Amino acid sequence: MSLKVDLSREDTLALVAEANLAPSAHNTQPARWRFLPGGRMLLLEDVRRRVPFADPTGKDAMISLGGAFEGMSLALSCRGLGLGAPDLGDSPGGARATDDDPYRLVASATVLEAGARDPLAELVTLRRSYRGRFEADASALESVHCIVDAEEGLSVIDAPAEIAELARAHDRTSYRFLQIPELQAELYAWLRFTPAHPDWHRDGLTADCMAMSSLEARASVMLFRPRMFRVLKLMGLGRLATTEASQTRSAAALLVLHQSPGRGWFEAGRSFYRIWLELTRLGLSACPMSALADDPDECASLRTRCGLVRTAAVINVLRVGKAPPAGAPKSPRLPPDELVV
Ligand SMILES: Cc1cc2nc3c(=O)[nH]c(=O)nc-3n(C[C@H](O)[C@H](O)[C@H](O)COP(=O)(O)O)c2cc1C
Structure with a gap:
């Protein structure tokens, strides 16, 4: 049944704030919302938040937007409401009213009057990327094995030698991507090394979320500047500055998330978020290793390693394990009134 009473401004802001706790690549938070009379809701993408060099096909943006949609469904479920199936429209690129319009229509859906509380909703404020x-x-x-047995589209890699091999592959691939100057500059724009950064409380990747000590963060402000990074590379220190191998090797397992190719990245984003919340429910922490999923050769080798069909789409790879009691810091989010457009 569709909602007859429109949501108040207060309800809307609370809902979008909760939906926006979903993970997004580089913490760009691209999801914007428009609520229409009669219970119709539009999910829009703020195209100014794209990272075209890191995500040229828009795959990560769509996964992030799918996650936000799922986040909205979870938030509504806490209020006895539900969300109908998303209508993704006909054009895969989605519609923008004009070329100047920063908002692209991604999906529309109806807010439903009936909805049971989703058991994953209470985990939304606890889930974090742990690096x-x-x-x-x-x-x-x-x-990890409990969740792999219960969910579709998950393969587990838990042999230490294989994890170490993929730790090397991940570092190698990430470093290769970082050789693209535009990609490096784009990433730098989303890094927040000190609280003095004007967007420290708003978005992007803060030093504490990247598990950097204050000394490392202070040094990185300078060393990761695109021009300086070139010097680091020349000194042979670039690899050292970007390695995540020891964190990857400490994981209990790597989880490969995959799906059939026709399903699309929006639906992938919904599953990705739910699986991450399931991991949180089990007391596990996780960090995506997108470089492996972004590289066609690494994807092919993951398919072979996990016995997947040649056409299986690799959504992402998560390194998973138990974080120390202090856990991961909360990453910043935009104020909710900027999310309703
Ligand atoms: C599609 C996608 C790809 C991501 N890739 C990476 C990644 O390669 N490395 C990483 O450290 N975090 C990655 N993240 C995690 C985001 O940076 C993280 O969700 C964001 O900073 C918000 O922080 P939170 O997850 O703690 O809420 C990815 C997230 C998404 C949705």
């Missing part, structure tokens, strides 16, 4: 080293904990691997 430090995991603790050794035998129960973590058992929990």
